[in-house]
Amino acid sequence: MQPEGRIHNFGAGPAVLPYEVVQEVSEALPNLSGSGFGLMEVSHRSDTFQAVIDSAIGRVRSLLSVPDDYEVLLLQGGASTQFYMTALNLIGEGGKADYLVSGTWSEKALKEAKRVGDCVAAWDGSDENFRSVPSDGDYSIRADADYVHYTSNNTLFGTQFHHLPDSAGKPRVVDASSDICGVPLDVSEHDLIYAGAQKNLGPSGVTLAILSPWALSRCHDGLPTMLDYRTHAAKGSMFNTPNTFGIFVLDKVLDWVERNGGLEGAVERNRAKASLLYNELDRSDFWRPHAHGGSRSVMNVTWRLSNTELEGDFLNEANDSGLGGLKGHRSVGGIRASMYNGCPIESVETLVGFMRDFESRHG
Ligand SMILES: *Cc1c(COP(=O)(O)O)cnc(C)c1O
Numbered sequence: 001m002q003p004e005g006r007i008h009n010f011g012a013g014p015a016v017l018p019y020e021v022v023q024e025v026s027e028a029l030p031n032l033s034g035s036g037f038g039l040m041e042v043s044h045r046s047d048t049f050q051a052v053i054d055s056a057i058g059r060v061r062s063l064l065s066v067p068d069d070y071e072v073l074l075l076q077g078g079a080s081t082q083f084y085m086t087a088l089n090l091i092g093e094g095g096k097a098d099y100l101v102s103g104t105w106s107e108k109a110l111k112e113a114k115r116v117g118d119c120v121a122a123w124d125g126s127d128e129n130f131r132s133v134p135s136d137g138d139y140s141i142r143a144d145a146d147y148v149h150y151t152s153n154n155t156l157f158g159t160q161f162h163h164l165p166d167s168a169g170k171p172r173v174v175d176a177s178s179d180i181c182g183v184p185l186d187v188s189e190h191d192l193i194y195a196g197a198q199k200n201l202g203p204s205g206v207t208l209a210i211l212s213p214w215a216l217s218r219c220h221d222g223l224p225t226m227l228d229y230r231t232h233a234a235k236g237s238m239f240n241t242p243n244t245f246g247i248f249v250l251d252k253v254l255d256w257v258e259r260n261g262g263l264e265g266a267v268e269r270n271r272a273k274a275s276l277l278y279n280e281l282d283r284s285d286f287w288r289p290h291a292h293g294g295s296r297s298v299m300n301v302t303w304r305l306s307n308t309e310l311e312g313d314f315l316n317e318a319n320d321s322g323l324g325g326l327k328g329h330r331s332v333g334g335i336r337a338s339m340y341n342g343c344p345i346e347s348v349e350t351l352v353g354f355m356r357d358f359e360s361r362h363g
Helices: 019-028 047-063 078-090 104-113 213-218 229-234 244-259 262-283 308-320 345-362
Strands: 071-075 096-101 118-124 147-151 172-175 192-196 207-211 287-289 300-305 335-338
Touching: 019 244, 047 071, 047 244, 071 229, 078 104, 078 172, 078 192, 078 207, 078 213, 096 104, 104 118, 104 147, 104 172, 207 229, 213 229, 244 262, 262 287, 262 300, 262 345, 300 308, 308 335, 308 345
Parallel strands: 096 118, 096 147, 147 172, 172 192
Antiparallel strands: 071 207, 192 207, 287 300, 300 335
């Protein structure tokens, strides 16, 4: 049984959070940490909130083994602001950057970067509707590129890099919005990592950015204050009012990850959930998985029904069975199950049970 009439939530983001965390949040709403101030009513300049943000940043550092000389920032504006901000800060005059375009989000990142400098797609998977991510050797990087950008998990198409992409020795910039803290990530192999929180880390409205000393050194004078990473680094992510609520929730989500086996535990659970669902998809021709074998995402699983006319019934009946958020993005259509850290394996077991039943009735 799901607590308090909650559905099995497979939404792509904002996404389901561990129920324990939802309860901790509801307890903090009227009175945060015994301060007498409610969670949404406490000053970001108070010691009470300073302890929250220190804890959140500390947990990011330890869970992801962030090197000591890297900066961890909690910003606003979503990953979408980072599309522009990364290029703006990292590309100097006459600068260039190469992008691995493996889905809609990388297309959007490249579009914004083009406003700043000479940015191009070193690889583009749109011809096959983004069914896979590139292998090393499928692309080449310009000798004078300042960095290489990739999207580690393609939320809409359900594909994911399962290797660190070759960057020809150039700094790597990654949009890790939909798999951060859900799969292994070697921070030291990257110079800039960014992620909206609303998939694996917490609610919407908080954006994690992790910068190497090289990335910080690239920020140049004359940038708009709020778009200059140094502004936020100098003020501990509190140059202006941060998303106090979101940072609190992020801290609690990471606390939950720590209490449940750390990053390793999360990675193991996510692999188990994904193999459960992919095994079902491979069992029968009734289902048509979108992503090609080696590129399958453990976070977002996308598929069609062989008889696409049944997809509406599938979604309606799923909903009636307490399974929500399964409608695929229009770029693929069909079904998408997002299974981030907060999604329990029981939800995936329930989904697979429903799929077998649906097939037996309609197959
Ligand atoms: C959801 C998502 C985004 C967009 O994030 P916003 O916070 O809405 O700007 C960008 N990139 C990826 C990979 C995503 O999954």
